[in-house]
Amino acid sequence: MTDSEPGSPEMTKPNCTITVRHKQTLRELAEERYGTQSAALRAAITKLAASIDDSETATEQIITELQEVKVSLGSVEDQLEEQAPHQPENHRHPHQTPNQLTADTADTFSSGENDAINGVSEDVYSVLINSEPLRVDEVAAEIEEKQMVAHRAIEALIEKGIVTAVESDESRFQINNPSN
16 A cells, blocks of 8 residues: 555654644643544644645635625626716706706606605705705704704705715705806
C-alpha cells in the first residue's frame, strides 16, 4: 500500500521543530484524548485541514450569495427606475398665477399611492408657492392640519422633487425651482 491510499499503514517521521508551549500542548492532548503524541499530532493536522477546506467552501458560498444579491439589487434598481414618477422640468411657469398648478405637477400629485397625503400635499404646495420658506409648524397652521400630517406631505413633495429645504435653514421649506 502507498501513502495515498485510505487507511494506509505507512508512517513517516517528520523532521520538525515546535515551541516548548506547543510541545506541552501536544503532551496534554496525548494524555487526555489520543494516547500518544503522534496520534494527537495526526488528529490536529487532520482537523486543521478540514477546517481550511470548510473555510474555503464557506467563503466561496458567501461570495456566490453576494453575487446573487448584487444581481437582485440591480434588478430592483432597474424596476425602481422604470416606476419612478416623471419629474417636472419647471414647477411654475413665468406667466402662471401662484394658485395654478402646472399639468406636470398635478400629474405628480395624482400619480401617488396615498390620496389623503396627495390632498394635503396639494394644500402644502399652494401654501409654499404663495409664501416665503416656512417651517413645518407654520405650514401645518396654514393648512389647518397636524404637524405630523404636514411633515409627511412635505416629505412626499421632497421625494417627488417639488419641495426642497432651504440651504441656509434646513428647518424651512420652499418650492424647488430647478432653474435657480
